[in-house]
Every structure is written in structure tokens, then in C-alpha cells.
Amino acid sequence: MYSPAPTRYDTPFIYRRCGRSGLQLPLISLGLWHNFGGVDVYENGRAIVRRAFDLGITHFDLANNYGPPPGSAEENFGKIFHADLIAHRDELIVSTKAGYHMWAGPYGEWGSRKYLLSSLDQSLKRLQLDYVDIFYHHRPDPNTPLEESMGALAHAVRSGKALYVGLSNYKPEETARAAKILRDLGTPALIHQPRYSMLDRWIEPALLDVLAAEGIGCIPFSPLAQGLLTNRYLHGIPEDARAAKNGFLKAERITPELLAKIQKLDALAQTRGQSLAQMALAWTVRDPRVTTALIGASKVAQLEDNFAALQTLDFASDELARIDAILG
Numbered sequence: 001m002y003s004p005a006p007t008r009y010d011t012p013f014i015y016r017r018c019g020r021s022g023l024q025l026p027l028i029s030l031g032l033w034h035n036f037g038g039v040d041v042y043e044n045g046r047a048i049v050r051r052a053f054d055l056g057i058t059h060f061d062l063a064n065n066y067g068p069p070p071g072s073a074e075e076n077f078g079k080i081f082h083a084d085l086i087a088h089r090d091e092l093i094v095s096t097k098a099g100y101h102m103w104a105g106p107y108g109e110w111g112s113r114k115y116l117l118s119s120l121d122q123s124l125k126r127l128q129l130d131y132v133d134i135f136y137h138h139r140p141d142p143n144t145p146l147e148e149s150m151g152a153l154a155h156a157v158r159s160g161k162a163l164y165v166g167l168s169n170y171k172p173e174e175t176a177r178a179a180k181i182l183r184d185l186g187t188p189a190l191i192h193q194p195r196y197s198m199l200d201r202w203i204e205p206a207l208l209d210v211l212a213a214e215g216i217g218c219i220p221f222s223p224l225a226q227g228l229l230t231n232r233y234l235h236g237i238p239e240d241a242r243a244a245k246n247g248f249l250k251a252e253r254i255t256p257e258l259l260a261k262i263q264k265l266d267a268l269a270q271t272r273g274q275s276l277a278q279m280a281l282a283w284t285v286r287d288p289r290v291t292t293a294l295i296g297a298s299k300v301a302q303l304e305d306n307f308a309a310l311q312t313l314d315f316a317s318d319e320l321a322r323i324d325a326i327l328g
């Protein structure tokens with residue numbers, strides 16, 4: 001029987017308010033995109049989820065299509081929840097999303113009301129939950145009126161199947177329009193989930209300003225650039241690493257130029273007494289408009305390494321300048 005660590009809420013300053021909402025999220029949240037699917041080792045994923053909860057990580061992020069096969073990460077999380085966490089439902093923030101391809105035919109992806117609400121019902125069945133805490137539109141749909149997609153999110157809240165709504169991969173201007181529609185519907189956007197890391201800083205010029213103005217939190221995904229901003233690839237590509245699996249992180253991405261930057265960042269992290277992953281996570285949440293960094297992990301040890309980033313969050317201005325110079 002698993003019994004969560006009684007010390008799990010003892011780490012100081014771990015929670016940050018999500019935009020202007022009443023909800024606080026841990027500075028590090030755990031995503032189940034990789035390593036929690038039907039093809040993965042269930043007990044490994046279960047150990048990572050349990051360890052996360054023991055550390056005070058209350059937020060677990062899913063989507064309809066996470067696996068592989070699609071849907072299996074939600075099924076596995078549902079199993080873990082019922083085996084280990086059911087007594088702690090009110091301590092957990094579970095999110096899911098719909099937007100990418102999930103089933104055949106014209107109603108299995110994008111942003112129609114038909115797709116979004118059917119997908120949420122399917123997710124709840126796989127998760128074996130009555131409601132999710134956050135339901136996201138996973139990507140904007142250029143062919144569906146924004147009013148229809150946002151209306152579906154608002155309906156999910158009114159019907160009790162979600163507590164809050166979120167947007168993912170929306171550009172700044174789309175975000176502002178969506179936020180207005182959601183506010184008018186009485187279900188303000190809680191959070192935005194963009195890709196953001198030292199290797200992809202697109203949110204800095206405009207999106208963060210929009211989020212701050214609208215009172216929306218920000219949960220960057222892939223803050224470690226899928227593992228590139230860790231010690232994983234410093235000495236080649238390990239067999240069990242994501243870049244060896246020919247999926248979303250291609251080995252070709254690791255060019256000599258990129259590797260040189262990663263080595264310099266690693267050296268700088270060492271001068272701060274941190275691993276590169278820890279420095280990359282501290283850097284991701286350095287701006288208070290960023291609520292939480294949404295990490296992945298394939299091993300409990302990675303999760304623990306990442307969590308220890310919280311011990312050194314501050315940067316001297318010359319360290320930030322040095323990082324900018326390395327990144328070019």
C-alpha cells in the first residue's frame with residue numbers, strides 16, 4: 001500500500017499563483033506525454049507519479065492522444081490514481097486536452113464542439129474520473145469559429161466535467177481573442193500552455209504580456225527541450241534516450257553547434273552548483289509570469305534531479321547575460 005510522504009508540503013515557496021486565479025500550482029509540474037503509455041513499463045510510470053506526489057508536485061498533465069497508443073497514458077494515470085491516489089483527489093490538479101487527431105472521421109480532431117466535448121467524455125472514462133481540473137484546447141483550429149471552440153470549453157465547466165479551461169499553442173493575438181470570449185462566457189481562461197525553453201524563446205516578445213494583461217497563468221512545456229537541456233546528450237545518444245527512439249526528438253537535431261552550446265551551458269550550471277537540467281528549469285520560471293515548468297521524466301532519478309532545481313532559483317544578472325550570449 002502506498003502512503004504519500006507526510007512531508008510533501010514542507011518545501012517552502014514551491015507553489016505559485018496561476019495568473020489572477022485562486023489556483024496555485026507547483027513550480028514544477030509533471031507531464032505524461034512520454035513514458036506513461038501502453039508501450040512503457042507501468043510500474044516505472046507509477047513510481048514517478050508517486051515520487052512526484054511525495055515531493056509536493058500536485059499537478060499532472062495529460063492529453064487525449066498521449067501514449068502510445070493514443071489514450072493509454074490517460075488509462076494508465078487512471079489506474080495509478082485508483083491504486084494509489086484516490087484518497088487524495090482534492091490535492092490533485094489533473095489536466096487533459098483535445099485538439100490533435102484522436103479518432104477517424106471529421107469529428108476526431110481540431111476544435112468543433114462535437115469533437116471537444118466527445119473527447120472530454122472519452123478522457124474522463126479512460127481516466128476513471130468524474131471531472132478534470134483543467135480542460136485545454138490543445139491547438140487553435142483555423143477552420144472553426146473561435147466562439148464555437150471556446151463555447152465548448154465553457155460548456156465543459158458548466159456541465160461539471162472540468163473546473164477550469166486552458167489554451168495551448170495559441171499565438172498572442174488568438175489568445176487575447178479567446179480570453180475575451182471566455183471571459184464573456186463567465187469561464188475565464190486559467191492558463192496557457194506554450195512550448196518554451198532556452199532553445200525556443202518565442203513567448204518572450206508578446207505572449208507573456210498578453211497573459212499578464214489577461215491574468216492568465218503560463219505553463220511552458222518541454223522546458224528541457226525534450227532532454228537536450230540536460231546532461232543526457234553530452235557524450236553521445238544513449239540507447240534509452242528519447243532521441244534514439246526516432247519520435248518527436250530527432251537525433252539530427254543534435255548538431256555540433258547545438259552540442260557546443262549545451263556544453264557551455266552545462267559548464268555555467270556547474271559554477272552555480274547545479275545540473276544543466278536544474279539551471280534550465282530555474283531559468284524557465286525566472287519570470288514571475290511563468291507559473292510552473294511542465295517537465296517530463298523517464299526515471300525517478302530525473303524527477304528528483306529536476307525537483308532540486310528549486311534550491312537555487314535566483315540568477316545574477318551576469319549569469320543571465322552569459323546564458324543569452326551562449327544561446328546567441
Ligand code: NDP
Binds near residue numbers: 220226232297
Ligand atoms: P522536457 O523538456 O522536460 O523533457 C523530458 C525529457 O528530458 C525526459 O523524458 C528525459 O528524456 C529528459 N530528462 C528529464 N529530466 C532529466 C534529467 N534531470 N536529466 C537527464 N534527462 C532528463 O519535457 P517533455 O518534452 O517531456 O514535455 C513535458 C510535458 O509537456 C509533456 O509530458 C506534456 O504534458 C507537455 N507537452 C505539451 C505539448 C502541447 O502541445 N501542449 C507538447 C509537448 C509536451 P529521456 O526520455 O530521454 O530520458
